[in-house]
Structures are given as structure tokens and as C-alpha cells.
Amino acid sequence: MTTFKALTIAGSDSGGGAGIQADLKTFQELGVYGMSALTAITAQNTLGVQGVYPLSVEAVKEQMKSIADDLSPHALKTGMLFNAEIISAVADAVRIYSWEKLIVDPVMIAKGGVSLLQQESVQALIEKLIPLSYVITPNIPEAEVLTGMKIVTDEGVRKAAMSLHNMGAKHVVIKGGHAAHPDEAVDVLFDGTDFFEFSSPRFQTENTHGTGCTFAAAITSELAKGQSLYDSVKTAKAFITAAIKNELGIGSGHGPTNHWAYKRTGVSV
Numbered sequence: 211m212t213t214f215k216a217l218t219i220a221g222s223d224s225g226g227g228a229g230i231q232a233d234l235k236t237f238q239e240l241g242v243y244g245m246s247a248l249t250a251i252t253a254q255n256t257l258g259v260q261g262v263y264p265l266s267v268e269a270v271k272e273q274m275k276s277i278a279d280d281l282s283p284h285a286l287k288t289g290m291l292f293n294a295e296i297i298s299a300v301a302d303a304v305r306i307y308s309w310e311k312l313i314v315d316p317v318m319i320a321k322g323g324v325s326l327l328q329q330e331s332v333q334a335l336i337e338k339l340i341p342l343s344y345v346i347t348p349n350i351p352e353a354e355v356l357t358g359m360k361i362v363t364d365e366g367v368r369k370a371a372m373s374l375h376n377m378g379a380k381h382v383v384i385k386g387g388h389a390a391h392p393d394e395a396v397d398v399l400f401d402g403t404d405f406f407e408f409s410s411p412r413f414q415t416e417n418t419h420g421t422g423c424t425f426a427a428a429i430t431s432e433l434a435k436g437q438s439l440y441d442s443v444k445t446a447k448a449f450i451t452a453a454i455k456n457e458l459g460i461g462s463g464h465g466p467t468n469h470w471a472y473k474r475t476g477v478s479v
């Protein structure tokens with residue numbers, strides 16, 4: 211039996227709802243062996259981010275080398291990368307180690323407004339990492355920063371997806387958590403030719419901390435297992451919908467999602 215392996219290159223969320231912790235919980239729930247290369251440590255809880263401590267680029271490089279030397283991943287995702295030096299090191303590693311199926315979740319700002327990516331590093335993301343990506347998974351504000359477009363309509367989402375594809379991303383998934391639809395949360399996949407929509411009811415809840423990380427990690431897990439991108443996004447949408455719907459209700463701010471829910475309850479969308 212093959213053991214499918216996935217790697218997350220991201221920051222630590224001490225509160226366990228987002229970042230590396232969300233990614234590893236998702237990999238585990240979806241039956242994939244999870245590995246991590248930490249880029250930064252955040253002191254964080256459901257109330258916000260209290261501290262950000264980036265690791266040295268050498269520390270990030272060494273973790274990636276250790277993994278490459280022994281435990282080659284079937285797919286990998288990036289989350290919080292924090293600065294241009296780390297972005298460059300990750301892009302180099304993807305090329306040097308011939309890592310395929312790179313999912314770039316272009317994390318920029320945490321819910322409370324704290325920056326998880328230095329503003330001047332956006333260009334490095336565009337020039338170095340996006341062209342290597344198999345899928346990029348921005349939310350709407352991230353897609354706006356990357357494309358320079360203001361996105362207010364469904365047509366705007368599609369134009370931004372085309373623009374990200376033109377930047378070199380093989381596929382684009384624009385997440386709809388921040389869209390204007392009052393009743394639905396709609397994510398849009400663009401494969402360079404066609405658009406596909408994945409929709410769920412929009413839940414009225416404050417407990418959506420880490421939804422973006424979890425959704426991208428679920429796509430990564432399914433791609434690691436060899437599923438098609440369409441099926442991977444479909445499963446990821448069901449996973450995140452179950453995780454939001456069955457909220458844990460912990461913490462007094464924006465609570466984390468429920469990573470157990472998909473396997474325990476199952477949700478088909």
C-alpha cells in the first residue's frame with residue numbers, strides 16, 4: 211500500500227486553528243502523511259495575532275532539504291511565507307528537488323489585520339512562486355492585491371482568475387468567503403479554459419479562523435493521493451463546509467473550524 215505524503219511550508223499558529231496546525235490536521239483527517247517546514251512562529255489565538263517571529267532563511271532551507279533527502283512529498287502547499295528571502299528559497303527548493311503539485315495559498319493578512327507577508331514581498335510571490343504553482347488559492351482580497359483589480363462581481367472573479375493564470379499559475383481557485391453573495395459561499399476554479407463553481411450554503415458564524423488554510427490543505431491532500439484537480443476541489447469544499455457547519459465553539463473570538471467533522475458527519479456539496 212502506498213503511503214501518500216504531503217508537505218506544508220507555512221507558519222505556526224499557537225492557537226491551532228490556522229497555519230501549520232490546520233494543515234497537518236487536515237492531512238491527517240484525509241489519510242495523508244503530513245510533513246512541515248516552518249517559516250515563522252506566531253503567538254496567536256482566536257482573538258488575533260499577538261506576535262510574529264520569522265525563522266531564518268537557513269532554517270527554512272534546512273528543513274526542506276531534510277525532507278527532500280528522505281521523504282519526497284507527492285504534493286506540497288505554501289501558506290505564510292512572510293518575506294521575499296523565504297519565498298525565493300521555497301521557489302529554489304521546488305526547482306532543485308523537482309517537487310510537483312505545488313499549491314500556493316498566498317496568505318497575506320490574518321483576520322485581525324496583522325500582516326503575515328511583508329508588503330514588499332508580493333512581487334517575489336508574483337515573479338518567483340506563482341509561475342511554479344500547479345494551483346493558486348487566493349481569497350478575494352489576496353486576488354485583488356496580486357492582480358491589481360477591484361473584484362466586486364462574479365465576472366470580476368473570472369477576470370482575476372484569468373489574470374492569475376496569465377502570471378503562470380497552471381490552475382486558479384478563487385475562494386468565495388469574502389464575496390458579496392449573502393446565502394452562498396462560491397469558490398471558482400479556472401483550468402485555463404473552463405470555469406467550474408463549487409457552492410455551499412453560507413453559514414452565519416464568526417468561527418471561520420483558518421478556513422483558507424484548511425481548504426487549501428484539503429486540496430493538497432487529495433492531489434497527493436492522485437485525485438484530479440476537479441475532484442480534489444470538490445472534496446476540499448465538502449471538508450471545509452463540514453468543518454464550518456459543525457463549529458467547535460472554543461475561544462472568545464474567531465474560533466477554529468472542526469477538522470473532525472468531515473469524517474464524522476460527511477457533507478456532500
Ligand SMILES: Nc1ncnc2c1ncn2[C@@H]1O[C@H](COP(=O)(O)OP(=O)(O)O)[C@@H](O)[C@H]1O
Binds near residue numbers: 349350386454
Ligand atoms: N461563512 C461561510 N460559510 C460557508 N463557507 C465559507 C464561509 N466562509 C468561508 N467559507 C469557505 O471557506 C473557504 C475559505 O474561504 P475564504 O474565507 O475566502 O478564505 P480565507 O480564509 O483565506 O480568507 C472557501 O471554501 C469558502 O467558500
Ligand SMILES: Cc1ncc(COP(=O)(O)OP(=O)(O)O)c(N)n1
Binds near residue numbers: 230317326
Ligand atoms: C500562521 C498563520 N498562517 C495563516 C493564517 C491565515 O489563515 P486563514 O486560513 O487565511 O485564516 P484567517 O487568518 O483569515 O482566519 C494565520 N492566521 N496564521
